[in-house]
Amino acid sequence: MVTAARPRTKKPNYRWMLHAGLIAGAVLMLYPLLWMIGSSFKPEGQIFSDLNPIPTSLDFSNYIKGWTLGTGVSFTTFYLNSFMICAGAIVGNLFSCSLAAYAFARINFKFKPVLFALMLGTLMLPFHVIVVPQYIIFNTLGWTNSFLPLIVPKFFAVDAFFIFLMVQFIRGIPVELEQAAMVDGCNRGQTFLLIILPLLTPALVTTTIFTFIWTYNDFFGQLLYLNNERKYTVALGLRQFLDASGQSSWGAMFAMTTLSLLPVFVIFLFFQKRLVDGIATTGLKG
Amino acid sequence: MTLSPTPTSIEALPQPTTSSVKARPRGRNILSDNAWGYLFLAPWIIGMVFFMAGPTLVSFYLSFTSFNLLEPPEWIAAKNYVRLFTQDGRYLNALRVTFTYVALAVPLNLAFALALAMVLNAKIKGLGIYRATYYIPSLLGGSVAIAILWRQVFGFDGIVSQALAVFGIEGSSWVSSPSQALWTLIILHVWQFGSPMIIFLAGLKQIPVELYEAASVDGAGPWRKFWMITVPMLTPVIFFNLILQIINSFQAFTPAFIVSGGSGGPLDSTLFYTLYLYLQGFANFRMGYASAMAWVLLVIIGVLTALAFLSSRYWVHYDDSAK
Amino acid sequence: MSAGLCASEETIVTKIEPGTLSRRTLLMGATALAGLPLLSSLAHGQDKIDMRIAWWGSDDRHQKTLKMIDLFEAEHPGLTMESQYGGLIGYQDKLSTEFAGGNAPDIMQVSDSREALIKSGRLLELDEYINSGELDLSDANKSVLETLKVDGKLYSIPWGLASGCYFIDTKVFADSKVEEPGLDWNWDGFAEKAKAIADATPDGVYGSADIWAPAGTRSFYPFEFFLRGRGKTAYTPDGKLNFTADELTEWFTFWDELRKAGVVPPAEITALETGFETSPIVTGRAAMYPINSSIASSLQALAPNPLKVLSFPSGIGSTALSGDKYGAFINSSMQVYVNAASEHKDVAIQFLNFVTNSPDAAKIHLMARGVPLSSKIAALVSPDVSPIEQSMVDMIQYVQEHAVPEVVSWPVQGGQIQDLMQRSHQEIAFGQSDIAGTVSKFFDEAEFILE
Known part of the structure; x- marks a missing residue:
């Protein structure tokens, strides 16, 4: 190799x-x-x-048995819920993180180094210690047992990982392109929309894929905020088969885990082409 | 908001100031750079204020208290911090385990990811299928199935043991041996190299083909091209992956949680920092102590990240600052 | 509340100005819409009560519990119970977070934090309701209730009785020509049977699983059973250790000798267990397996051969780990608690009563969480259960009759001491430390934890 x-x-x-x-x-x-x-x-x-x-x-009995749980809720519901949360999270991350990333990568504003360090700092604190205070915030807002705590924060760029990712990519884009646009009279907003966003496609695709996979696999957040089985997601559905103190249905769990890989696999297969083509089609050559 | 030592240490670092696009022809640019900057940052700032700042400050406060989640926190000053370093042998062990893990898993994972990204960037048939296939282990994430799968690979009757038996090596159970269990987690991390591989792939795509063509004209071989073009052009992405890997690996939780059944065993050999933190906070109801652990970890990661940033000016080449 | 808000709006609007036709129509429409929920609740002729109940378990248990809840709701018009259920992973974390956030369920199972929750006054004390007759425990075994008390007060009722027990593989016993032990066996008998099986079976098959089998994760209970056999308790009422280095040494030595003799498996095999599904009795590596009895039917479903449930060996008449009392007791993990902050404590108590005494509920639930608390109910459902569950009923019966009632509940840090016990067993088994060293380290660390 x-x-x-x-x-x-x-x-x-x-x-x-x-x-x-x-x-x-x-x-x-x-x-x-x-x-x-x-x-x-x-x-x-x-x-x-x-x-x-x-x-x-x-x-195939594990598949048949696993798809519909004995409680009457099926993986159809879990998949729909997972996809809804993922879609919300993806839109949120693409929107908010690209904006923040552009500011950090290209604009000179006051306190930028401090804010940038702060942004990185949010990545460094283990989430277990902020879980409880965050839960209290969302509970006060009345958002528990809904998808809101899992989606809304994404629209406010709480996933600093993606900001950092996009900052790195934007900094790889030649400055001359923007300078030319500004000479033509574009303002910052226009430059961002017309020049940066199209060139940022690979990073946006990466963000989409990662957001999808991480949200899809996230167990703790979903467990914490969703109470009712009808609101459960695939990640939670898979754990419904396991119980350390009683009956675990490993066959059904393996069957459903196998199936749960399919959507991510397909999405990856579809998007990775975009990842390849993204930069090529923009015609950026040096 | 300048609670953590991290921000102050990074403050001194060269930030992309030199690289910013100066809005030279003012033209229709009615807003100042400051205004534009904060406009673009608005969602992030709102998110920081509403969802992050409060909980972060609370956890910092709690690190100076005794707090069991159920009763009001009780101020005990720096006692948690003192206890961590002077009395808690399991904590020091968790530190050792985590540093070992990071030191081995991060470079191995990155080397593997880069190698595969290079191969899967070539123009070969079935590229999409290969990429997706190599990505599958990463799709599994922290699935509960991994606990069982890893025993099938590294247990007594596992495939590794059976393969070694072919070469006459006595079978042993890596996953349940205190001296080898950590290795199975390192291998697990390397196995899930998909994310950095994707980032490397995206980075490779940004390298202009002309550079390679020009080098070919100059008669450079593949090895030379790799070192003279690929690596330098890829340094921002390598840097990014390195930072992220350091941050994530120090906080690695799920693999140990899943594979050791939440215990960090056998014999604390896979007791990762955050696993111990979690056990203290949620299983032992010492959220104050866990918060102190979290802030120590933040300092550790912060210092290492700052060092990486400091070193980056010597080896990371940005296109925007090159000229 | 919504209707009141709208009514006031209406008045305000009428006061200020008569309003145009369109605005009035709009307002009336809004009032009607807002009034709908009120109307529908009126139609029920009852105040609407919303409650939340949480438990962990598996599909089978979820189905049975949901059916029970449906039945309970049918008996209580206007009541809506929101069910919050899943596997054990993360259950306690979520419950703790909900308690911290002031959003905990009304009725719940509690896995690890019962002592901490009780100490902070988060769980409802039940004695008042038992005295008033709202919660009828007259058919429950009194000594079982006694062992559940914390500082003399009852906070929970078992949602099914269970105890630490040994599962034995009847086929391996028969094939090895070793007579199956009875419920009154002791530690000498255990060691003897285990040796006989280890001798009669091929290499790699052991007499019994080791006592610190990780899936049990309850490696402190067996030791506590041993102490109780000597009329002691594991902790003092003020939460200090109540045993000596000699007793701990005796305990470790008993297991270490069995391990060295090849009667129980070496450390690497025991540590391989992720849960009872990978336990040696399932993989055919051991003929006896110690764990809580509540898993009986699940374990049987996975095991290759017919199993039988035996009570924990005692020290009575034994030379090893001797003691003159019967040490095991009913220690069900499946207990049901009421949130002290619940707005509907009376309904919650009714639910506990329903769980304990309703024959209809019992017919649904059977032994999904162990043997029913009420002896009447247990007798009612016993004909409907499988052989392994029947064997579990016999074992529980035996333990109820013989157990010493005195129990000192664990301190809040009990879980950590249990982890320490687990690690100490491992240190000896992996040969990282000798018994004397491990014992002294145990007491040092326990002091650090309990301080």
Whole structure:
């Protein structure tokens, strides 16, 4: 894999080796997941007592049993809820973080270094110690048991990670482009919309993907703020199968975990192309 | 708001001031740079004030109190901090475990991510599928399934043990051995290299193709091109990934929580800093103590981040400051 | 409230000006809309009561509990119970946060923080309601209720009785030609059976799982059972340790010898357990497994062979870990509590009563949380349960009859002492420290924790 790390190989036999290496690497990396997928087709009793990862027969009962929980709520609800929260979080992050990032990357304003350090500082405090005070804020606002605590803060750029990400990317964009626009009479707002945003596509796509995955997988926040099973998300739904003090349905959990990877996989497959094309189509060359 | 030592230490750093676009032709630019800056920052400032500042200040206050979540906090001055460093052996152990983890997991993860990003930036067939496939482990995030999967890989009957047995090495259970359990978490972190890989990929896309073409004309080989073009052009992204990895790895929580079943075991060998913090705060109801731990961690991360920023002027090349 | 607001608006508007037709229509429309919820609640002929109930568990338990709640709601017109349920992971964190935020449920199970919650006055004391007859516990075993008390007061009722127990694999016993122990077995008997099985089975199969099996996460209870066998308690009423270094040494030594003899598995195997689903009795590595009995049917579902529930061995007539009393007691984790700040304490108490005494509720719930508290109810549902649950009923019966009632509840830091116990067992098992060193370190650290 190290030898394959060169940007472009020209001889066809190298290419063949590259594919072989990539496939071998993928199989190695995916072994745990393949085990999980195999187990999702096994009857409950066999999962932990039978070591062979390959199921003896294709048994879909874990999928059927897992999709609709005994309580009558199904993963259809969980998926819809997850997608709603993810969509809100993505829009919020794209909007608020790009604005803040542009200010930090390009505009000279008072107290910028202090605010920038503050922004980074918010990344450094472990969230466990601000959970309780935050809960009290949202509870006072009457937002518990709703999606609001999971979405609204994103519109106010609380995910400093993405601000930082975009700052780094904006700083990689040549200044001359903006200077030219300003010579043409564009103001800051116009420059941001017309020059920076289009060039920022790869970072925006990255933000979209990460926001989606992190929100989709976030367990603690969703657990804390959502009380009713009808408001539960996929991440919470998956934990419904596990109970350290009673019956855990591991087969159903593996089945639903396998399924839960599909949307993220598809979204990734779709967006990664954009990631590649993003910068190329803007015609920026040096 | 200047509670943390971090802001003050970074304050002194070279900020993108030199790189800012000066709105030279005033033209229709009726607003000053200050006004524009704060206009763009408005959502962030509102978010800071309403959602972040209060809870942050509260946690700072609580770090000087004894607070069990249920009764009013009681002021005990710096006692929590003193106790951390003078009496709490598990805390010092958690520090050691965390530093070891960061020192090994971060460079390995970044090297792996960069290598794969280079390969998956080449023009080969099925690129999308490869990228997505290599990203799948990262999609799993902190899934509860990982606890079981990791035992299937690193347990007694796990594939690693079986593979080693082929070479005549006595099987052992990494995941349940105090001397090896941390390694399984380091491997877990390296395994989930997808996020930095994506950021590297996006960075690679920003490198103008002409640079490589020009270098080819000059007769540079792939290795030379990697060091002379790719690495320097990628330094802002490398820098970004490094900072983020440092910040995130020091706060790593979910992997240890999931794999050790919330205990940090066996024998505290995977007791990460934030896991111990969490156990103190939520399982032992010592939120004051946990808050003190959080602020010490903030200082540690802050200092290391500041050092990285200080060093960055020697090795990070921004396009905007190059000219 | 909404209707009152609108009414006042109406008056204000009429006072200021008669208003145009369009505005009046608009206002009337608004009034009608705002009045709707009021009307619908009037239609019920009851005040609307909203309550919240929280528990953790698995799908089966959720289904049964939701059905019980439906039944309870049907008996209480106007009552809406919002159910907050999920797995155990994160349950306690959320509950603590809700208590801190003043937004905790009215009725709940509590996993780890019962002592802290009681100490801060967050949980409702039930004695008043028992005395007034609102909560009828006349069919419950008195000594069980006694063991649940904290400082002489009752704050919870078990939503199903359970105790620390041993599960045994009947097939391995039969195949090894070892006679199954009875409920009255002691520690000598345990060691003997475990050795016999270890000898009769191939290498890699052990007589019993180790006592610190992580899934149990209750590694302090077995030690407490041992102390109680000697008529002692683990803690003093003011929350200090109430045992000696000798007793702790005796305990560690008993297990260390079994481990060295290959009767219980080495540390790496025990530490591999993530939960009882990966326990040695499921993977076929051990024939006996100590854990709380509430998991009986789940464990049976995963285990390859038929299991049986046995009470914890005692020290009576034993040379090892001897004691002249029966030390085990009913220690159900599934208990139900009422929030002291609940606005509807009376309804909450009615729910506790319903859970304990309603035959209809019991027919739904069966043994989803263990054996019913009321002996009448237990007898009623017993014919409907599986063999493993039947065996659990017998064990609970035995423990109820034999347990010493005196219990000193754990201090707030009890959970931390339990963790310390777990780590101490590990230190010896992994050979990181000898028994003497571990014991002295235990007392040092315990002092630090309990200070």
